[in-house]
Amino acid sequence: MIAGLTHADKIILNAIQYEFQPVENPYGHISGKLGLDTEALIRKLRRFYELGHIRRVGYTFNFRTANLVGALIGFELPKEKIDAFSKFSYSLPNVTHNYLRSHSKYNVWFTIKDKSIDDLVEKVEGYAEKFKAKDYVILKSRRTCKLSIKYDLERGISWSKPRLLDSNPPKLNEFDIDLDFIKYLRNLPLDLDPYREIKEAYNMKTREILGLIDEMIERGVITDYGAYLDGEKIGFSQNAMVTFDGNEDIAIKVAKEVPETSHVVLREVIFGDWRDNVYFMIHGTRRDVIDVYIDVIMDSIGIDKFQKLYSIKNLKVRR
Secondary structure (H helix, E strand, O other): OOOOOOHHHHHHHHHHHHOOOOOOOHHHHHHHHHOOOHHHHHHHHHHHHHHOOEEEEEEEEOHHHHOOEEEEEEEEOOHHHHHHHHHHHOOOOOEEEEEEEOOOOOOEEEEEEEOOHHHHHHHHHHHHHHOOOOEEEEEEEEEEEEEOOOEEOOOOEEOOOOOOOOOOOOOHHHHOOOHHHHHHHHOOOOOOOOOHHHHHHHOOOHHHHHHHHHHHHHOOOEEEEEEEEOOOOOOOOEEEEEEEOOOHHHHHHHHHHOOOOOEEEEEEEEEOOOOOOEEEEEEEOOHHHHHHHHHHHHHHOOOOOOEEEEEEEEOOOOO
16 A cells, blocks of 8 residues: 555546546546546545645646746755755745755755756856855756656556657747736646636636647647646655766657656756766656666667666655
8 A cells, every 4th residue: 555545545646647637627527537426526635635645736837938948956065065955945936856866976956947047057056155065067958858747556656648748839928828827727726617716817718718728738838737746645755867878869769658757858968077968757666666667768768878866855845
């Protein structure tokens, strides 16, 4: 049993991840698939939300549509500075993931987004100086090939449909919407009419909202949708960041053919001593299971030299 969850719990949590659809009554759609009463399902989902198993339900957007650039940063931080940097990262909305990882030199890894690469580098330099980083690397995101964080609670491994994201999605201003509209879609209420607040705020009909959502999905603005779970709360306590020296074709192959990956990114080394430019993430309930999957994946794509960085501690728990 994963994290005290019953078999019925796992079926519901899998369904809210994999069966959610951009339709007028998405929870009714899921309850129909499961043979449950919709209101009973919503009550169960609210309980999962209260327990922290579900972080949010809604849509995820490609950061490039907001004219942002992103990078993965590896810091070599003194041990006595790690806790201070962890606390500091909570004040940084542009820093999302922040982990202590099992690399022989670079022990702290975080992702950051900003308006330009110059602004991003300036901030990273400031953080490095403030916390006495001995060394660091900056790995700019050249292309996000896949972004879909879903956990298969039956098999105990991350799994999502292979999908290649658009390398140059349109900007948000092409859709005549603002950031508040995006915030509504990112966090849909657990309600029989989850689009009610958007309809009232923007004087729109449900069919207009769904038409806009469909267009944003088709054009690569929306990268994924459904429930976003707290991996650690549901028993997925292990995750590995796998990096290797490759090219865009290899990154695309992983995104299109390897469902166990959650992130697949082609990166560019713009600062520091680092050779790898392809990166993917894989999550699981046990490290030995993840190891087997990684070996199979790397063999299937013909890569024999790679780095496997396991998470030791989450330094910025998302709430």
